[in-house]
Amino acid sequence: MRAVVVYESMFGNTKELAEAVAGALSERLAVELIEVGEAPKVIDPKIGLLVVCAPTHAFSLSRPATREEAAKQAQRGLVSSGIGLREWLGEVEAPHGTRAVAFDTRTELRIPGSAARVATRRLRRSGFRVVGRPESFSVKKTLGPLLPDEVQRARRWAAKLAAEQLTVEK
Numbered sequence: 276m277r278a279v280v281v282y283e284s285m286f287g288n289t290k291e292l293a294e295a296v297a298g299a300l301s302e303r304l305a306v307e308l309i310e311v312g313e314a315p316k317v318i319d320p321k322i323g324l325l326v327v328c329a330p331t332h333a334f335s336l337s338r339p340a341t342r343e344e345a346a347k348q349a350q351r352g353l354v355s356s357g358i359g360l361r362e363w364l365g366e367v368e369a370p371h372g373t374r375a376v377a378f379d380t381r382t383e384l385r386i387p388g389s390a391a392r393v394a395t396r397r398l399r400r401s402g403f404r405v406v407g408r409p410e411s412f413s414v415k416k417t418l419g420p421l422l423p424d425e426v427q428r429a430r431r432w433a434a435k436l437a438a439e440q441l442t443v444e445k
């Protein structure tokens with residue numbers, strides 16, 4: 276089975292988790308890791324699983340204004356300097372009902388609101404078959420770093436996801 280991981284990230288934390296998730300999935304599946312600005316707008320029928328991820332901004336997926344706010348705080352350039360996952364999900368088509376799941380990053384304060392929850396609703400609306408609950412991973416502060424063990428937890432999450440999808444496929 277082929278899988279694609281599409282990530283949006285401002286400061287690199289979500290990207291780091293996307294890499295960890297892609298790495299863990301690649302032990303069982305053929306995986307491509309794509310920054311959201313480079314992601315295709317129509318999902319190839321050969322893709323069996325889509326994983327999307329993004330940072331939580333203002334209780335939700337980022338918008339142009341929140342990305343501008345992030346750009347002011349960034350010490351280096353932004354990882355995702357073009358569109359965000361919200362814009363991509365607004366355009367993407369999944370004519371074959373591709374299986375999909377979302378995760379996000381948020382601060383450890385656990386303010387209500389999650390980009391992954393919003394992304395999951397939008398995945399359904401775009402024709403994907405959602406196969407898992409939205410998951411969140413924590414950063415210490417806005418710029419990061421990820422809390423200790425979050426990379427390991429993301430790897431375990433992805434390994435379980437791959438195993439489940441291969442079982443369903445049989």
Ligand SMILES: Cc1cc2nc3c(=O)[nH]c(=O)nc-3n(C[C@H](O)[C@H](O)[C@H](O)COP(=O)(O)O)c2cc1C
Binds near residue numbers: 289290341348418
């Ligand atoms: C403009 C802005 C708004 C944010 N709003 C929230 C929020 O509502 N809840 C939250 O938990 N974190 C919030 N954060 C923190 C981000 O979730 C954090 O910066 C992100 O997880 C880091 O991931 P990244 O390095 O991939 O961008 C916000 C950050 C920015 C820049």
